Amino acid sequence: KQEVTQIPAALSVPEGENLVLNCSFTDSAIYNLQWFRQDPGKGLTSLLLIQSSQREQTSGRLNASLDKSSGRSTLYIAASQPGDSATYLCALPPDSGGYQKVTFGTGTKLQVIP
Amino acid sequence: NAGVMQNPRHLVRRRGQEARLRCSPMKGHSHVYWYRQLPEEGLKFMVYLQKENIIDESGMPKERFSAEFPKEGPSILRIQQVVRGDSAAYFCASSPPDRTGELFFGEGSRLTVL
Numbered sequence: 001k002q003e004v005t006q007i008p009a010a011l012s013v014p015e016g017e018n019l020v021l022n023c024s025f026t027d028s029a030i031y032n033l034q035w036f037r038q039d040p041g042k043g044l045t046s047l048l049l050i051q052s053s054q055r056e057q058t059s060g061r062l063n064a065s066l067d068k069s070s071g072r073s074t075l076y077i078a079a080s081q082p083g084d085s086a087t088y089l090c091a092l093p094p095d096s097g098g099y100q101k102v103t104f105g106t107g108t109k110l111q112v113i114p
Numbered sequence: 115n116a117g118v119m120q121n122p123r124h125l126v127r128r129r130g131q132e133a134r135l136r137c138s139p140m141k142g143h144s145h146v147y148w149y150r151q152l153p154e155e156g157l158k159f160m161v162y163l164q165k166e167n168i169i170d171e172s173g174m175p176k177e178r179f180s181a182e183f184p185k186e187g188p189s190i191l192r193i194q195q196v197v198r199g200d201s202a203a204y205f206c207a208s209s210p211p212d213r214t215g216e217l218f219f220g221e222g223s224r225l226t227v228l
Binding site: 031034036041042043044045046049089091093101102104105106107 | 118120155156157159205207215216217218219220221222224
């Protein structure tokens, strides 16, 4: 059974700092890995999708890496801004596909202080 | 291209009443997933549907809960005889028929049972 851990559970940083969020998983037989952000009272917004054959993806100030062999993914946020404050989730469906079996991490709650 | 649309955004019901939550997937998406998020907890899979078919309902309680995705119209999650423990955010997600497996979420429907 896939287990997904996100560390830290909460993070508070001053504006402008670069930061790294971690996602660890126990079963490397994944189809892809998707990073989301969730704002309070809102749905999940997709940030980056990494296919299992890829090692990283970049979008603006965000960079996500994937190391299947070690069961880790990191989300790097450069030059953090107060608008980045949200909960960040990673999600992993199995390599058989199908989001009915996806496992979500419990998230990292990020606060960027102006 | 509108995103995943859910309504109502907020729903208040008294114990014993019925709740109906609706979800229209993104245009061109034929896969719909329902998840539940309890306060301060992660997302839990409930049911996976394609048009006119329930593919996997293993995460949905066997009593009082049902889901459908008719040929025409939105997907509906129905909760009969609601209890206080049903109070949660219910999220719908859709994915395209290609093999990228990327998930797109709606804003959620927040059910409060008095």
